[in-house]
Amino acid sequence: MANYKNIETAFIHGGIYGDKNTGAVNVPIYQTSTYEQDGLGQDRGWEYSRTGNPTRAALEALIAELEHGKAGFAFGSGMAAITAVLSLFHAGDKIIISSNVYGGTFRVLDKVFNSFEISYSIEDTTNLQTLETKITPDVKAILIESPANPLLTITDIKGVADLAKKHNILSIVDNTFMTPYLQRPLELGVDIVVHSATKYLGGHSDVVSGLVVVNDEKLAERIAFIQNSTGGVLGPFDSFLLIRGIKTLGVRMDRHVSNAEKAVEFLQNHKAVKKVYYPGLKDAQGYEINKKQAKNGGAMISFELYENYDIKKFFSSLKLIALAESLGGVESLVCHPASMTHASIPYETRQKIGITDGLIRLSIGIENIDDLIDDLKQAIEESER
Structure with a gap:
């Protein structure tokens, strides 16, 4: 890591900076689907671009650093990112969501995950005392936005994170509206942060993308498995565009x-x-x-x-x-x-x-x-x- 303390510098120098082979100050676009191996079981760190791509890896390292997390993951849209996170759960599990969240988050729970017997309840997450009474044994996570979309309702993120830890469930925050420049939920104890990076992170209305950051190695392994297995990854050119957008985020x-x-x-x-x-x-x-x-x-x-x-x-x-x-x-x-x-x-x-x-x-x-x-x-x- 370069010698810097402030996030404005991390936007430009964070993650994997430049290209050591050529001295290019930008990470190259590795527009490839596969990688030649030197022999059976002898790859050079890369096998297939669904599993991993150097341009995408640079973006994932960057967002992990910016959110102060253990690992980052890039997806083809914000909804693909949300879907990957919801895929952590099993039939019979329930997710609590804030009373106003993005309509797409509601839709995927209501129309897709309901079919897999993963249920949800819409609750007022601004009242932590009332919220705690809604945590029944089948509740496995609380998913919030703060500010929430579209009424800009504020939820106490640390309060929700503490409540989730108390009941041994996951806390998930969609940080799209604030970005890591204005708010870092993982520092407040949250387990998973999600972004529709299409929005402020990209910043130029020219790329559709989603990001996930986690604060735990085991959780990172589970998300990595889901990302590779379901395949909704962000392509190298879009990863490059997103890295470029983040440079001017501050x-x-x-x-x-x-x-x-x-x-x-x-x-x-x-x-x-x-x-x-x-x-x-x-x-x-x-x-x-x-x-x-x-x-x-x-x-x-x-x-x-x-x-x-x-x-x-x-x-x-x-x-x-x-x-x-x-x-x-x-x-x-x-x-x-x-x-x-x-x-x-x-x-x-x-x-x-x-x-x-x-x-x-x-x-x-x-x-x-x-x-x-x-x-x-x-x-x-x-x-x-």
């Missing part, structure tokens, strides 16, 4: 967050805005907890307009901010969770947990904030009935 996140804080101030002071969800607000749910476990409130914002504003007209009136799935790219994106990211969650469940049809989710990019605010302002004005 400077990008600083700009994302700075822009988000100014956008939140604008939305809070606008007469059309009914409610703003942002963990960085002092009156936000979980503000003090988030302040302890994260660097700041991140760059995701959700908000609602008053009833005399047409939400469809708001979306169609935006000129700069794109209506699109996903988040975390350099460009600002807006979405309607009820019909987009969380459409797979039943209507009654969405209403119960607060994902209303009027909720708007905003991923603030790194454009000039004045241009973003001007776009929001004119779209709100156009949407007034």
Whole structure:
């Protein structure tokens, strides 16, 4: 490891840096499916690219270092990463999930793993006392997001990790929204961290990928076996793109967050805005907890307009901010969770947990904030009935 102490330097020099053979400062793209062996049982550390690839290995070493974990694993999407983690469990096991999580996580549990008799329950993980009463003998893990998608609900990560250890179950945190730059759950005692690296880690909306980091050698062996056996690995070119994206994560996140804080101030002071969800607000749910476990409130914002504003007209009136799935790219994106990211969650469940049809989710990019605010302002004005 090079001589450095700070994560901003680790983004660039962490993991496996450069190429010793040529002196290239970037890890090469090893675009190969297989590797020539010197004799029977005599490989050079590589056999087949599903099992291991040098470019992917560099990425996996990098994310493990950034999250302060024992081992990292790269997958073809965030959902492939989640699926690999859920494959640790067996028929009869139950997973507790936060009351608002990414719709894809709910869908894979509800429609895929249910078929394998792995069940789930949706609980309010913000109340640790109530949460503990939900840990029945069949519960084997608690899977949370903090901030959660899309209401940006904050859960006490260390509290959940301690609770999981007390009951000898696994704690899993989806750290997509915060990245290891803003929050490192493994340092708080969590067993497994998952990322949709498509988002902030890649940062440029040009690669779909998922990452898993674990804090235990035996757990690493199990995930490695699942990764190799099921084969949902990230290819070498996409691994290269993700390494490249991570190099600028620190400077990008600083700009994302700075822009988000100014956008939140604008939305809070606008007469059309009914409610703003942002963990960085002092009156936000979980503000003090988030302040302890994260660097700041991140760059995701959700908000609602008053009833005399047409939400469809708001979306169609935006000129700069794109209506699109996903988040975390350099460009600002807006979405309607009820019909987009969380459409797979039943209507009654969405209403119960607060994902209303009027909720708007905003991923603030790194454009000039004045241009973003001007776009929001004119779209709100156009949407007034």
